[in-house]
Amino acid sequence: MEEREKRMQKEIEERKQRKEDEKKQEVQRLEELAKTSTADRFENEAGKKRQEFIKEKYQAAEEEKKKNMENFEKMAKENKNEESEKNSKTNAPTSLSSSKIQKPTMNSAQSKNSSACAFALFQNKDKEAGGTGKGTMTQTAPASPNSPQTIKDNLLKWCQQRTEGYPNVNIQNFSSSWADGMAFCALIHSAVPETFDFSKLNPKNRKGNFNLAFKVAEDKCDISPLLEVEDMLMMGNKPDWKCVFTYVQSIYRKLELEPKARAAKNNEN
Secondary structure (H helix, E strand, C coil), X not given: CHHHHHHHHHHHHHHHHHHHHHXXXXXXXXXXXXXXXXXXXXXXXXXXXXXXXXXXXXXXXXXXXXXXXXHHHHHHHHXXXXXXXXXXXXXXXXXXXXXXXXCCCCCHHHHHHHHHHHHHHHHHHHHHCCCCXXXXXXXXXXXXXXXXXXXXXXXXXXXXXXXXXXXXXXXXXXXXXXXXXXXXXXXXXXXXXXXXXXXXXXXXXXXXXXXXXXXHHHHHHCCCCCCCHHHHHHHCCCCCHHHHHHHHXXXXXXXXXXXXXXXXXXXXX
């Protein structure tokens, strides 16, 4: 009888222990589930915020690009008007008879050699600018002052003039010339030279150069950070010229166009 009671008591305790173990396992399962749900929720919220940030940044870049294009078109028109006025003043009308005008003649062999030399020069220049040098010998009309190529060339000349004399800076295009960050630093340093010592910069420290240029541009010149340091690093020695061009346009607007507009407004007052 006693053995039977002991056996029953043991079974009751074992059953009770099993229930406690099952209860603990259920609690652990619910805790793990709660942790997973919280992590997923945070991850989803972070993803949404990141997408919203990217969308806002893209819209800001598009607006900036639109403003820059309008400003460059305006600048191109002004340059065209100035050139027209200069030409009208310097080119006096002449009345020479056709019989007195002597036109130089060139035989076919000379013409062919001259064209070949000109085309070879074009190929070399195209390769230096990052092209393939595989152009064709076709005659094209001069580019319009409002054409994208003219606007691009004008901005490139402005960058070259602004950074003239800076060591380790040789701006020939909107891609490889900006790959080490030195051109960005020189452009910003030309506007706020008191902010950092350019002579201490190293072309090999690409990340440091990008960080410095973009931060000073934003803090001291109020230029929106349209480029990301990590993106420039990933693009290597040949960054996307459209990205660089758009950012340099915003620099031009802040350093050149807006000061001129303010000065003109002050003169009117």
